[in-house]
Amino acid sequence: MGRLVHHHDPRLVRPARLRLRARARAPAVPHAAPAGRGGAGDARPPAEAVTISACRDDLAASCAEAWRLIAAGVEAVRAPFHTPTIATVDAEGRPRLRTVVLRGCAPQARRIRFHTDIRSAKSGELARDPRIAVHFYDPGLKVQVQLAGTAEIAGADGAGQEAWDSARLGSRACYAVEPGPGSPIAAGGAYGMPKDAAGILAGVVHFAAITVTADRLEWLLLDDAGHRRAVFDWTGTGWDGRWLVP
Numbered sequence: 393m394g395r396l397v398h399h400h401d402p403r404l405v406r407p408a409r410l411r412l413r414a415r416a417r418a419p420a421v422p423h424a425a426p427a428g429r430g431g432a433g434d435a436r437p438p439a440e441a442v443t444i445s446a447c448r449d450d451l452a453a454s455c456a457e458a459w460r461l462i463a464a465g466v467e468a469v470r471a472p473f474h475t476p477t478i479a480t481v482d483a484e485g486r487p488r489l490r491t492v493v494l495r496g497c498a499p500q501a502r503r504i505r506f507h508t509d510i511r512s513a514k515s516g517e518l519a520r521d522p523r524i525a526v527h528f529y530d531p532g533l534k535v536q537v538q539l540a541g542t543a544e545i546a547g548a549d550g551a552g553q554e555a556w557d558s559a560r561l562g563s564r565a566c567y568a569v570e571p572g573p574g575s576p577i578a579a580g581g582a583y584g585m586p587k588d589a590a591g592i593l594a595g596v597v598h599f600a601a602i603t604v605t606a607d608r609l610e611w612l613l614l615d616d617a618g619h620r621r622a623v624f625d626w627t628g629t630g631w632d633g634r635w636l637v638p
Contacts, residue, residue, distance in 0.1 A: 444535065448613065448620055459497075463497040463499055466495065473494065478514070478526050480518060483520065505602065505604070507563075509573050509599070511573055512573045515602075522544070523542060523543075526606075534614035535614075536610075537611055542604070546603070549596075549597075551601070555601035564592050567598040568595030570583065571583065608624065609623070609624045621636040
């Protein structure tokens with residue numbers, strides 16, 4: 393074990409380690425406000441809110457900034473963190489990647505949320521093996537964040553009901569497509585979309601909210617003054633962080 397470094401200690405020395413005390417866990421992942429209607433959802437976080445330089449050599453601040461960027465990505469629909477890539481493993485053991493839309497984030501609970509069609513391949517893969525990795529990258533900030541953890545699938549007939557209720561009508565229509573995602577079809581447009589509100593609402597049976605609880609977070613900052621990379625592991629009471637060679 394390396395030296396225990398507190399948030400206020402400026403004397404970070406390799407291989408400094410940090411144990412971050414967890415605050416009270418939030419009971420659930422908050423839902424994002426509807427996007428695309430003006431306001432905060434249509435713009436990047438203000439420049440003054442970006443604290444990348446301040447956390448460059450601070451483990452605690454780096455972990456906090458990672459979660460701040462993820463949380464901001466829920467409503468900032470033009471931010472790169474709004475559309476992370478997830479990694480799963482299929483039935484043959486092959487890695488699979490998809491881009492998803494970030495719908496919720498609860499940093500204190502270590503959770504993020506996205507939605508999917510229960511008929512999709514990724515739903516089946518996560519049902520077989522709930523281990524998942526989530527990759528975020530902002531080319532403007534030159535920041536990469538990766539989460540590793542486990543996924544929990546909830547349909548709209550249970551814990552996912554609130555997520556379904558918060559979804560816009562246009563988003564709900566995606567879950568009423570026939571046949572289901574990934575099904576072979578004779579031509580590119582040979583699938584059916586709902587024709588009315590009743591048809592859209594019928595898609596509720598295919599809706600699933602997937603909540604990821606992270607047990608590892610990796611941070612990478614690319615900087616002309618020197619790159620910074622760190623990894624944080626959840627101990628049960630806080631994040632245990634250490635610096636890595638970029």
